[in-house]
Every structure is written in C-alpha cells, then in structure tokens.
Amino acid sequence: MPSIYVYAPISGTTHSRFRAIPFTCPPDPVVCENSDYINNATGDYCNNCCHPSPYCSAPIDIGASGGAVLDFWGSAAVRSIVCSPTYGNVCADPSVGSPWDDGLAIEMWTGQNATGTKIGTLWYAHVASPYSGTVNTINGGVTYVGYVPSSLCGCRCYQGHHVHMEKCGNSVFNSAVGCTQSVVEDSTWIYRYDY
Numbered sequence: 001m002p003s004i005y006v007y008a009p010i011s012g013t014t015h016s017r018f019r020a021i022p023f024t025c026p027p028d029p030v031v032c033e034n035s036d037y038i039n040n041a042t043g044d045y046c047n048n049c050c051h052p053s054p055y056c057s058a059p060i061d062i063g064a065s066g067g068a069v070l071d072f073w074g075s076a077a078v079r080s081i082v083c084s085p086t087y088g089n090v091c092a093d094p095s096v097g098s099p100w101d102d103g104l105a106i107e108m109w110t111g112q113n114a115t116g117t118k119i120g121t122l123w124y125a126h127v128a129s130p131y132s133g134t135v136n137t138i139n140g141g142v143t144y145v146g147y148v149p150s151s152l153c154g155c156r157c158y159q160g161h162h163v164h165m166e167k168c169g170n171s172v173f174n175s176a177v178g179c180t181q182s183v184v185e186d187s188t189w190i191y192r193y194d195y
C-alpha cells in the first residue's frame with residue numbers, strides 16, 4: 001500500500017500534542033471552552049485540556065506569525081488538491097467569528113486536476129482568505145491556500161496566531177511531534193496517509 005506524507009504548512013512551534021486513542025477529557029484545569037462538550041478528544045493542549053477536533057482526528061496547532069501565508073506540502077505523489085472552505089463551524093463559541101471560526105478541507109489526489117486515486121483529506125482551521133478550487137501541485141507543494149489570521153482569537157485555550165490541522169481517513173500522526181516543538185515548513189512530517 002503506497003503512502004504519502006503531509007508536511008508542516010508553515011514553520012513554527014507546536015502548541016498541542018496528539019493522543020494515540022480517544023481519551024475522556026479530564027476536569028478542565030484552565031477553563032478551556034471545549035472540555036465540557038467533547039468527551040472523546042484526540043488531542044490536548046499539553047496541559048490535559050482537550051483540544052477539539054471538529055472535523056476528524058489528531059488535531060495539532062502550529063504557532064506562526066499573524067498574516068503569514070499558508071502553504072500545502074505533501075509528498076510528490078500528491079499531484080493535485082481540492083480546496084473547499086467552510087465558514088462558521090470550528091469553534092464552540094460562535095461569537096469568535098471569522099476567520100477563526102473558518103476551516104479549509106484539502107482533498108489530495110494522485111493525478112492532476114483531481115483525477116487518479118483520492119488519497120485522503122486534510123483540514124486546516126482558522127484560515128483567512130481560503131483558496132477555493134482545484135490546484136495542481138509542484139513537487140507536492142502549493143504555495144498559497146490561505147493566510148494565518150492577522151487578528152488574535154477570542155477563544156480561551158491557545159490564543160496566539162496559529163494554524164490548526166487535522167487528518168481524516170486512513171492515516172497516522174507523527175508521534176515524534178510533541179509540545180512546544182519547532183516544525184519546519186515542507187520538512188517536518190505531520191501526517192502519513194496510506195492509500
């Protein structure tokens with residue numbers, strides 16, 4: 001079964017960690033907004049406070065500069081991606097608003113123009129000016145799919161500028177990526193997909 005890797009879309013520092021299996025959120029030590037409604041989280045904020053995964057699983061936050069361009073970086077076998085923005089469905093508190101409450105689904109395909117085999121779906125959340133449509137990659141990369149918000153989030157847990165990622169489907173996370181760790185754009189792998 002072939003595999004591809006998805007790499008960090010931006011260089012920065014992680015502010016959460018993966019959990020290998022769903023775990024029950026413990027009593028909320030820092031009054032994060034999500035611990036009271038997610039019972040089976042797949043990530044946490046490095047303090048046992050649940051990190052929600054509104055789309056699929058294995059969420060991670062990568063801190064980055066506000067307004068920075070978000071790329072997509074996968075293995076060269078990813079020859080096209082389909083970007084589908086969603087609006088207003090990320091945060092537990094809807095008053096957080098756009099762009100923090102917006103997400104971007106990225107479908108990965110082995111052929112150009114969304115042909116061949118569909119490898120799987122990746123999500124980014126908190127994406128400003130998200131791209132919508134199909135893009136062919138260059139060596140597995142697309143150098144613009146949106147921006148890190150230039151504003152700061154009104155949510156409670158991790159409030160700094162960051163991008164949130166999740167994986168869907170037949171995939172695993174990189175257990176070597178932990179809390180407060182530097183990841184490097186197009187170099188540190190975050191997820192592996194088998195297809």
Ligand SMILES: [Zn+2]
Pocket residue numbers: 051059060061163164165
């Ligand atoms: Zn997050």
